[in-house]
Amino acid sequence: MSLKIRLARGGAKKRPFYSIVVADARSPRDGRFIEKLGTYNPMLEKGHADRVTLKEERLKHWLGVGAQPTDRVARFLGEAGIVEKRTQRETPLKSTPKAKAQERAKEAAEAAAAARG
Numbered sequence: 001m002s003l004k005i006r007l008a009r010g011g012a013k014k015r016p017f018y019s020i021v022v023a024d025a026r027s028p029r030d031g032r033f034i035e036k037l038g039t040y041n042p043m044l045e046k047g048h049a050d051r052v053t054l055k056e057e058r059l060k061h062w063l064g065v066g067a068q069p070t071d072r073v074a075r076f077l078g079e080a081g082i083v084e085k086r087t088q089r090e091t092p093l094k095s096t097p098k099a100k101a102q103e104r105a106k107e108a109a110e111a112a113a114a115a116r117g
Contacts, residue, residue: 002024002025002026002068003022003023003024003025003034003062003065003066003067003068004022004023004024004025004067004068004069004070005020005021005022005037005059005062005063005067005068005069005070005073006020006021006023006029006069006070006073007019007020007021007029007040007070007072007073008020008021008023008029008030008033009029009030010030015043016042016043017039017040017041017043018039018040018041018042019033019036019038019039019040020036020037020038020039020040020054020073020076021033021034021035021036021037022034022035022037022062022067035058035062037054037055037058037059037062038052038053038054038055038059038076039052039053040052040076052076052079052080054076054077054080054082056080056082059077059082060082063082063083069083071086074086
């Protein structure tokens with residue numbers, strides 16, 4: 001069973017509030033979860049103490065058992081010093097332009113350079 005530490009959305013329309021939960025990777029975002037590990041309130045200012053609350057002891061337990069945090073939760077854990085901060089996310093190779101698009105971009109750049117001087 002693959003476990004994820006992720007956000008589960010709550011709150012009203014246009015007033016988001018998230019719970020940080022550990023859940024089976026196959027369960028829906030707001031569906032069944034195993035344990036609630038904290039909260040995230042994006043409506044508060046970045047410096048506010050209650051913007052992100054974490055149960056550090058339980059988070060360390062679940063990370064030790066093998067639960068994988070999502071990108072956003074990993075950022076919160078890095079800021080709290082529970083895990084090491086990740087650097088920039090790598091852009092997947094699938095999203096790079098294909099060969100013909102790269103050729104067209106190169107030709108456009110050459111044409112613009114020739115037009116300038």
